[in-house]
Amino acid sequence: SALGQTQQKIETKAETPTMKPEMIEHSEEEIVLEKIKFDDDDENKVDGLTILDQTIILSLCLDVKNNNPADGLTAEQMGAYLARVLHHHDDWMVYSTALLERAWLECEKTHGRERAILQIQALVDQHANRLTVTQATMQSVEDSSPAQDRLKNLHTIVYPPRWLMLRDLAERYAKIGIVTSAAEIFEQLEMWDQVVECYRIAGKESKAEQVIRERLAEAETPRMWAALGDITKDPSYFEKALEISKGRFSDAYVALGKYNFDKGELQTAFDYFQKALKIRPLMPQIWFNLGTVSMQLHDWEMALNAFTEVVQQEPETGDAWANVAAVHMHNKHPAEAYPALMESLKYNRNNWRVWISKLYTCIDLGKYDEAVQACGILMDLRSKKNMAEKIPPLEEKCIKAIVGGALKQRANCQNDPAALQSSTRSLTRIHDLLEKLSSTTSPEPWIWETLAVFNEQVGNDRDVFDNLMKEYRALQTVSDWEKDEFQVKKVSEVVFQIARFHKQEGSRQSLTKCKLLVSGIIKKVRKVYLDDSKIPGSVDKLEKLLEELEGLVKEST
Numbered sequence: 389s390a391l392g393q394t395q396q397k398i399e400t401k402a403e404t405p406t407m408k409p410e411m412i413e414h415s416e417e418e419i420v421l422e423k424i425k426f427d428d429d430d431e432n433k434v435d436g437l438t439i440l441d442q443t444i445i446l447s448l449c450l451d452v453k454n455n456n457p458a459d460g461l462t463a464e465q466m467g468a469y470l471a472r473v474l475h476h477h478d479d480w481m482v483y484s485t486a487l488l489e490r491a492w493l494e495c496e497k498t499h500g501r502e503r504a505i506l507q508i509q510a511l512v513d514q515h516a517n518r519l520t521v522t523q524a525t526m527q528s529v530e531d532s533s534p535a536q537d538r539l540k541n542l543h544t545i546v547y548p549p550r551w552l553m554l555r556d557l558a559e560r561y562a563k564i565g566i567v568t569s570a571a572e573i574f575e576q577l578e579m580w581d582q583v584v585e586c587y588r589i590a591g592k593e594s595k596a597e598q599v600i601r602e603r604l605a606e607a608e609t610p611r612m613w614a615a616l617g618d619i620t621k622d623p624s625y626f627e628k629a630l631e632i633s634k635g636r637f638s639d640a641y642v643a644l645g646k647y648n649f650d651k652g653e654l655q656t657a658f659d660y661f662q663k664a665l666k667i668r669p670l671m672p673q674i675w676f677n678l679g680t681v682s683m684q685l686h687d688w689e690m691a692l693n694a695f696t697e698v699v700q701q702e703p704e705t706g707d708a709w710a711n712v713a714a715v716h717m718h719n720k721h722p723a724e725a726y727p728a729l730m731e732s733l734k735y736n737r738n739n740w741r742v743w744i745s746k747l748y749t750c751i752d753l754g755k756y757d758e759a760v761q762a763c764g765i766l767m768d769l770r771s772k773k774n775m776a777e778k779i780p781p782l783e784e785k786c787i788k789a790i791v792g793g794a795l796k797q798r799a800n801c802q803n804d805p806a807a808l809q810s811s812t813r814s815l816t817r818i819h820d821l822l823e824k825l826s827s828t829t830s831p832e833p834w835i836w837e838t839l840a841v842f843n844e845q846v847g848n849d850r851d852v853f854d855n856l857m858k859e860y861r862a863l864q865t866v867s868d869w870e871k872d873e874f875q876v877k878k879v880s881e882v883v884f885q886i887a888r889f890h891k892q893e894g895s896r897q898s899l900t901k902c903k904l905l906v907s908g909i910i911k912k913v914r915k916v917y918l919d920d921s922k923i924p925g926s927v928d929k930l931e932k933l934l935e936e937l938e939g940l941v942k943e944s945t
Contacts, residue, residue, distance in 0.1 A: 409484045409514055411474070411507070423471060434475045442473045442482050443544040449473075449489065450546065463493045480538050484511055485545045488553075495560060505564070508557050515550045551577055562586055575599075584615050593619055610637040623647050638667040642674055654681050672701040676708055683711070691715050699731070706735030710742045717745065722752040740769045740779045747786060756794045760817045763787070767824065782825070784834045791838055794818055795845050815846060826858075833862040833878070840885075853889045856882055870916045873924045880926035883909060887933055896944040903937040906930055 437445070449469035456462040466489070473486040491507040494500030514532060548556070558573035562582075571586035580603055587596035600616045603609070610629040614637065617625030626647070629640040645660035661678040665671065679694030692715045698708035709732035716725035729746045736742050743762050750759035763782055770779040794814050801807035822842060825835050836859035843851045860882045869875035883906055890902035910930050917923045 409480060409487060409511060411487060434472070437472075437476055439479045439482060439541060440544070442476060442479070442486075443541065445469050445473050446482065446485055446489070446545055460496075463496065466493060479541050481541050481547060482545055484514075485547050487511060488547070501564070505557075505560055508553065508560065512550065512553050512557055555579070558582070562589075568592075581611060581615065584619075588619065608632055610640060614640050614643055617643060621647075636667060638664040638671070641667070642671075645674075645677065649677070649681060654685055657681050658685060669697075670701060672698045672705065672708075675701070676705070676711075679708075679711060683715070688715050688718060703731075704735055706732045706739070706742075710736065710739070710745065713742075713745055713749070717749065722749045725749050726753060726755075738769065738773075740766060740773070740777065743769070744780075751786060751789045751793065754793060754797070756790050756797070757814050757817060759786075759790050760814075760821050763790070763821055764824070784832070784838075787822075787825070787835075788838055791818060791822075791842050795842070818842070819846075831858075831862065833859050833866070836862055837882075853886070856886050856889070860886065870913050876913055876924045877926045879909060880930055883930065884933065887937065890937075891940065894940075894944070896941060899937055899941045899944060903934065903941060906934045906937060910934065 449466050452465050470486050470490045477483055491504040494504035554573050558570040561570035567586040567590045571583050574582040584596045597619050600612050603612045610633040613625050613629035626640040626643045629637050641660045641664035645657045649657040658681045675694045675697040679691045682691035695708045695711045698705050709728050713725040713728035726749050732742050743766050747762040798811040822839050836855050840852050840855035863879050887902050890898045913927050
């Protein structure tokens with residue numbers, strides 16, 4: 389009978405072995421083993437578990453995930469539970485869940501990412517009848533488990549629906565650069581925004597435009613009109629999106645703001661960004677754009693409000709903290725700029741512009757120890773990244789401000805032992821900084837000048853004369869210094885200080901050396917001036933010094 393034939397078919401199918409979900413193994417070229425391999429074979433054996441036990445272990449695995457941060461340690465803890473379950477192939481759904489969870493974990497690992505993506509692809513394909521890379525023959529389709537076996541333990545585990553797995557697979561493909569395959573999957577799910585974006589990333593602008601126009605032919609939506617505007621760079625399509633949405637589609641306002649910003653129409657861009665934020669105020673990137681435009685329009689109050697919104701919504705945005713500080717610095721409020729700079733440096737540790745801002749702020753606030761630290765880091769960054777980022781050298785005015793401020797602090801705390809000890813430590817750090825500056829390949833003359841002043845103030849008289857001589861030699865290396873009145877004046881000032889040391893020593897040899905030095909400077913300057921009336925006035929002072937030295941030399945005989 390028909391009933392008997394049906395019963396026979398069911399029994400025959402039940403006796404036929406069904407195919408379990410496919411496990412994708414590591415490539416032979418990978419350095420990662422499929423599972424832990426113990427030296428003792430007895431330790432490689434595992435005891436059997438019931439299906440209920442396996443589902444409980446999977447629940448414990450998810451409990452680890454839900455109660456711990458998403459980091460490497462959590463993944464390792466979860467992996468132990470999954471490895472235990474994957475030793476068993478008793479149930480289709482339980483085994484698939486363990487494979488999927490393991491694939492999600494391995495997507496974060498360098499050596500497991502390729503296998504993980506293929507594993508997710510295989511788990512997606514086993515729900516379909518079509519042939520794919522991981523389901524290459526019709527026989528594999530026919531041998532797969534029937535629906536009643538797949539659904540047997542569905543309510544004891546957490547397994548996502550197929551469309552959610554497809555979306556996850558497409559997003560992972562897009563993340564690793566396989567955007568065309570991602571676009572095809574998104575197209576199956578009718579996620580048209582992602583389809584267009586993937587084709588744009590792949591450089592298939594015409595294909596993306598074709599998809600958009602096909603969607604617009606079926607139904608006009610603000611999102612599709614805005615996407616068409618992004619591809620064609622035609623602002624009229626953004627306006628069409630606003631018309632259809634009755635002015636409620638914020639992305640169109642954002643796109644018009646960016647379009648006008650690129651054209652240099654800052655006030656128009658400012659207005660569009662404000663309209664977008666009235667509709668959707670929780671958009672930190674648009675607040676950042678509004679703050680940038682406001683700074684260029686010199687609307688500092690609005691810029692401060694905009695960047696404050698950014699750091700309130702996303703506190704880890706280092707650039708926004710830096711811009712908050714920049715506005716406070718412009719408004720001459722270094723005390724308010726300082727904490728914003730410290731927050732920025734938490735996330736922008738290697739940003740030399742932020743370190744320069746901190747240097748200026750610390751000088752204004754008298755925090756000279758931190759200013760010295762900023763100088764040291766800027767020098768290190770300059771030595772590593774100068775060619776790529778063109779980091780400027782430390783400015784003369786900054787170093788002199790640090791030295792002068794620290795020396796003044798020391799003079800004002802003579803009656804406070806604790807403050808005096810702290811000031812002494814600061815001066816030690818400043819001295820180390822100056823020595824580091826002077827050890828560069830071609831130190832500037834002002835570095836030796838600053839060292840000479842510093843050593844004289846702290847009582848290191850032995851080093852002052854050496855610093856002055858090095859400053860003199862550095863000034864002599866300046867191209868055509870004899871023709872520059874300012875440089876001649878600088879050389880004259882250094883020579884007068886050198887002469888002071890020679891006169892203090894008082895020996896004939898020392899005075900003779902100084903006389904020859906002064907005479908040589910005068911000759912070099914006079915040689916380049918044909919008209920005596922144009923000779924800098926500092927030369928006259930040098931000639932008087934020369935006469936004085938000649939007299940002292942005669943007296944010493």
